[in-house]
Amino acid sequence: MMSSIMSDVGYVTIYANGVAIMLLLGILVLSSKLRLNDENEKRIFSSLLVIALGMAVFYIIISLRDEGIIPCSHMGAMLIESAEEFLLIALMVQWVIYMDYRMYHSPGHLKRNLNRIIVPVALICLCFIINIFTGFMFYFDENLVYTETALYYVVDIIRLLFFIIPIVMLARRKKVDENIRFFTIRPFFVSILFYVGIYYITPYSVAALGISIGFALIYVDVVNAYRYQDTQTGFFNRNYLLYLKDLIRDDEYELNSAMLFTVPGDDIENTSKLIHAQLPDDCEPIRYAGDKILTLAHVKDRSPLHMVSEDVEMSLTEAGIPVAVAYDLRKKKETGSDFLERFLKKADGDNYVNR
Amino acid sequence: MDLQLTTRNIATLLIDGSTIFMLGGLLLETRIMKKRNLDDDRLFYILLRFNLILALADMVTYLADEKDFPGARYLNMGGITVFYMVLNIMLMLWLQYCLVRFRRVKREIRSRFFGYFVPGIIIEILVVINIFTGILFSVDENNVYHHGVLFIPMFVTMGYLALLCFIQIGRYKTHVDREKLIPIWIFVLPIVAGLFVPFVLGGISLTSPGCAMSIMFTHLGSAAEINVKGGEMS
Numbered sequence: 161m162m163s164s165i166m167s168d169v170g171y172v173t174i175y176a177n178g179v180a181i182m183l184l185l186g187i188l189v190l191s192s193k194l195r196l197n198d199e200n201e202k203r204i205f206s207s208l209l210v211i212a213l214g215m216a217v218f219y220i221i222i223s224l225r226d227e228g229i230i231p232c233s234h235m236g237a238m239l240i241e242s243a244e245e246f247l248l249i250a251l252m253v254q255w256v257i258y259m260d261y262r263m264y265h266s267p268g269h270l271k272r273n274l275n276r277i278i279v280p281v282a283l284i285c286l287c288f289i290i291n292i293f294t295g296f297m298f299y300f301d302e303n304l305v306y307t308e309t310a311l312y313y314v315v316d317i318i319r320l321l322f323f324i325i326p327i328v329m330l331a332r333r334k335k336v337d338e339n340i341r342f343f344t345i346r347p348f349f350v351s352i353l354f355y356v357g358i359y360y361i362t363p364y365s366v367a368a369l370g371i372s373i374g375f376a377l378i379y380v381d382v383v384n385a386y387r388y389q390d391t392q393t394g395f396f397n398r399n400y401l402l403y404l405k406d407l408i409r410d411d412e413y414e415l416n417s418a419m420l421f422t423v424p425g426d427d428i429e430n431t432s433k434l435i436h437a438q439l440p441d442d443c444e445p446i447r448y449a450g451d452k453i454l455t456l457a458h459v460k461d462r463s464p465l466h467m468v469s470e471d472v473e474m475s476l477t478e479a480g481i482p483v484a485v486a487y488d489l490r491k492k493k494e495t496g497s498d499f500l501e502r503f504l505k506k507a508d509g510d511n512y513v514n515r
Numbered sequence: 516m517d518l519q520l521t522t523r524n525i526a527t528l529l530i531d532g533s534t535i536f537m538l539g540g541l542l543l544e545t546r547i548m549k550k551r552n553l554d555d556d557r558l559f560y561i562l563l564r565f566n567l568i569l570a571l572a573d574m575v576t577y578l579a580d581e582k583d584f585p586g587a588r589y590l591n592m593g594g595i596t597v598f599y600m601v602l603n604i605m606l607m608l609w610l611q612y613c614l615v616r617f618r619r620v621k622r623e624i625r626s627r628f629f630g631y632f633v634p635g636i637i638i639e640i641l642v643v644i645n646i647f648t649g650i651l652f653s654v655d656e657n658n659v660y661h662h663g664v665l666f667i668p669m670f671v672t673m674g675y676l677a678l679l680c681f682i683q684i685g686r687y688k689t690h691v692d693r694e695k696l697i698p699i700w701i702f703v704l705p706i707v708a709g710l711f712v713p714f715v716l717g718g719i720s721l722t723s724p725g726c727a728m729s730i731m732f733t734h735l736g737s738a739a740e741i742n743v744k745g746g747e748m749s
Binding site for chain 1: 529539540701708721724731732735
């Protein structure tokens with residue numbers, strides 16, 4: 161039915177952007193229901209989704225204009241196209257804001273970062289405003305056929321850099337910051353780039369579809385992170401422990417030893433960094449309570465446990481932070497579940513150094 | 516081999532390709548989560564894998580449909596057969612997922628097995644029989660797809676399975692005060708749009724992206740009940 165009034169290109173564009181709109185709306189509704197400790201991050205992410213939604217809607221409007229279904233004057237076409245360009249700029253700026261906030265959670269750092277990009281963004285916006293009257297970046301001829309100039313591609317490269325540079329910074333930061341362990345890059349990066357690539361080399365405006373898929377995958381990351389990660393320390397949280405208990409009970413997780421560190425609840429972020437620096441890679445620290453960090457391990461020998469607990473104790477004592485340490489090994493005929501229950505009961509009751 | 520790509524084929528490649536990207540991304544997440552022993556939602560990941568097969572079968576079908584290269588007819592028929600088999604399995608698994616994950620009523624699966632899963636099992640058997648009889652669908656010598664006499668009952672049965680899934684989510688919402696849980700239209704709209712929009716407008720299949728979205732939203736909706744304060748101690 162649709163193919164009789166539209167060309168196939170318009171048909172494909174509307175379908176693809178319709179799918180993008182549906183996906184973005186779904187993620188927007190889902191994310192609005194998620195209650196996070198940091199509401200700023202949620203607001204920034206929601207803004208990103210709203211802008212992407214606006215882009216998808218504009219692509220549909222542009223497609224309908226190109227098909228002649230929406231009548232449009234020359235100035236109207238310039239204004240619609242310029243509005244879409246401004247939305248793309250807004251998306252890039254919001255993307256930089258989101259990535260910065262996700263990595264650093266620091267308004268000060270964000271402000272410094274924004275100060276660096278404000279000049280190029282302002283210049284690009286000015287160029288697009290001037291372009292409405294002069295057409296030196298893109299223009300429409302008498303038949304309303306859209307044409308881009310060489311300068312437009314320069315702006316595109318700058319916008320691409322806005323997208324890629326935060327990802328490179330994230331990749332480097334992941335190596336040092338445990339708080340962003342759940343932020344996986346490849347899935348969303350590949351899908352966004354692929355569809356943006358198709359947008360540039362074919363007549364199909366499907367960039368919004370790639371962006372919507374990328375943002376959906378980022379949202380899945382956010383849910384995973386907040387499901388199992390303590391937002392203050394970056395350690396696993398009690399949900400993870402409940403999940404591990406099921407695995408231990410089903411013998412899918414080999415638990416041989418455990419340590420418990422009881423520290424003051426205030427300034428837990430700095431305390432957790434000190435603890436994390438002393439723990440070996442195969443230890444899984446869990447924030448068991450407001451002031452208790454439980455570490456489960458696979459080691460069967462007492463001496464590594466003793467060494468790690470001493471290292472942690474020394475590191476915190478040097479920083480003037482009081483700490484109580486408990487550790488224990490699973491007995492030979494004891495199951496993982498029984499050991500964990502025994503350890504937690506004893507360690508909860510009184511913190512002692514078990515050497 | 517000349518695939519004789521039409522714009523409809525390109526559209527299918529783009530849209531089914533987008534589904535494959537999304538599912539591939541989600542499955543890559545499972546590998547990363549598996550490293551940390553976090554693949555607790557195994558049924559969801561099985562559903563994703565089936566959805567991936569659905570998208571691939573859909574793509575193969577649309578690329579082979581109405582083409583005349585050697586083997587196109589068999590590719591078309593094979594693709595459609597796999598499509599309906601996998602779609603049926605997915606609907607049954609999705610129902611199980613809603614029962615286990617949302618309502619946590621494993622015993623209800625056993626007590627209502629006849630009403631919940633037997634229709635799907637019958638459809639699965641009929642799809643296999645269809646290869647030899649064409650009672651559900653067929654592809655003629657000119658490689659054109661036709662509905663069989665039992666196509667509408669099959670479609671209705673699949674709709675029944677999807678409806679059961681929505682009912683489970685709806686019952687969960689009314690039985691427990693779960694104000695965090697998202698509106699039911701989030702689960703319903705993608706799969707309904709995916710099934711009916713192409714039916715009304717013709718052309719491109721949206722079934723696999725519709726299913727993928729509905730399943731993903733179901734998974735994320737069930738995650739909405741977790742302690743979103745990051746597990747901090749109460």
